[in-house]
Amino acid sequence: MSLTLRRNDYSLTDEQGQLVDMLRDLFTEQSPIGLVRAAEPLGFDETLWNTVKENGLITISVPENAGGDGGGLVELVLAGIEIGRTAAPVPLLDQVVALRAFAALSAAGADLAGFDLDAALAGDVIVSVAPISTWELGAQLIPSGAVAKAVLAFKDDSIILMTRQTPAPQAQNEGCAPVAWWSPADADVTTTTVLAGGQAQAIWELVQREWRIAAASSLVGLLAISSEMAREYALDRKAFGVTIAKFQAISHQLADIHMDVVTARNMTLKAAWLTENEPKYRPELASMAMAHATRAALRSTTKAAHVYGGMGITLEADISLFYRKVTSWSLVGGGMRRDLEDIARAIDTRAAELQLQSSNR
């Protein structure tokens, strides 16, 4: 046997640091909570979308040879975190994941059947993906499906492109996300097969992982802001003559929330880097990042809301808005059940490795 060691370097480059600053400023200024509320119930704000377009964010993680800025999945995660922090009502993450899929499809010589990719690259046409289409056949809930006119999905060993003249009607949901039911069988939907066979499968495997990493990143942002809000409230609110942050029952909850934020962030960044650079290494990492972000966001926004006492469950409180938004990004991808099925495949890989090792252990 020989030893293998991997680096564990989570640091951002200066450029990535500047990107975070730019995105933080942009979304904090342009996506205040009032705008988020005004964009409900659809969960889409046209003006903000235009701002996103004008700032060149649509192509943030699209390869250069496919008309993008050449950023990678790590940059997408950084953007996702800022979107999550502000619950920004724009379908940027789905758009970028779909554009990356289109880039891979073009590189594989897929037939895009006259689809206007330039319009999608410009953000004038909203595109999305069906993250659970290998799992759920027929009609399925599509993230950003109520604003998109084109959706990539997987069906019968092929990647298909579904298009509509007008977006599908939103399926009402607690997070006010623009999700909608799409079905290839729907009369309003035109379906074309863009790539078939093994290559299609390989591309789709990556699309699913990238979507999970993007969704996880938005949950990380949402967790981070909830954690900061709960902390501030705990320092401000008084009970029994002291700030409630003095109670360990409160401060330890805040510590637990913080642990969720840090681990979810690190797992998502690590999964992004490895999926981009070494997609064959531990394919379960994207699902692990997503599963942890999901459980962390569900439990920690519950805790964060609880720190607010009764206020936490009022619709008027901002913390309850973030509590609602969790489901928009976590459940639409199939939830932990789907991720754990993926992770469980790593058991078989490990079992095979262990069998190769000495039998006396």
Next chain:
Amino acid sequence: MDFSQVVFTPEQLALESEIRSIIEANWTPNYSHIAVDHDRMPVEVRMEFAKRGLLHPDLPKDQGGAGLGELELEMIAGIADEYWMPTNVSNSMLIPTLEKHGSDWLKENVLPGIRRGEITTCLGYSEPDNGSDVAAATTKAVQDGDTWVINGQKMWTTWGNESDYVFLLARTGPVEEKHRTLTMFLVPMDVPGVEATPVWILGGGRTNVTFYTDVTISDQYRVGPINEGWSVMSEPLATEHGAGVETQGVAPVNGTMGQTFSRVFEKFVDASIKWAASRKTPDGKSRLEDPITRLAIAEAMLDLEMCWNAEGELGKPMSAEALSRNADRMADIAAPEGLLDFGVDGSIYAGNISSERQHAPGTSVYGGTTEIYRNNLARRLGLPRPY
């Protein structure tokens, strides 16, 4: 950002085979013993390592080290882990403390032996009446001319029965003044009046109560100024807690104890997989195909990945709690064999599982309880002290 595999230089590859041959010649793994974080490095290995400066590999060569970097340290830890070999060495965190605060006499007569692996030490902080509140120590040291007389009792003095010295936290003034009247000593354990009796813990490990009765030592054994013991002690304690560890991008980010527990957790996940692979469901399929077993192991794998990503001080409490949670879960999933000791008919890997359930709760206590870690974390988040 970088998670790529390290390509070893020829020197590093040579180091790898050197370490392997030392371990293979001097250590027989015991695969029933899943957690080795409480055991000491086998003495034969210790001596071989010491000859090559590998006992304190990061120290410069002229200080008894090998002048190696973080990467080589990780190599050593990784190889040792592969052989299930404990790596605890005579508290290497003590070396910088002694260098900074030790008397000239200690530096000349004791420090070199610690560096060479010939002298071993243990930590005497906790007492029967105070563990978390370590600054409430009551073990007294009274100055008498050029000597000190020590009286009191320490609890949980791990390796106190087999060490040459104890790094002792003693009270040198009124106890009401808490942090301001503490002084550190490096007390030889073979002087009259020092006694260690065993305390057995879950999983079979040993720690000790140590008694100090009119122990008389020279002032040369004092470490650091009188009544400044708190800051002298805090330095190695902070190292143990994983604070202030500067990473060069190779070491896992989850701190010393977090990393140790995560390695145990990794073996535990493997044991669970091996157990499942060796068992059948009533319909003749492998347990590996049983959805409930798969779910439990998949969640353990998810927790393990979370532990490796728990940065700095988060590493210890998150790993400790994940270990306990999953050990309880797997013991139950592997029922009824989950209750059997190693070596008992039918136990094989379930022996690892039950022994880990015995070991796990301690990880939430020693080196600071998970509550104390949360207190510290809350302070770092800018929250007020609870009391």
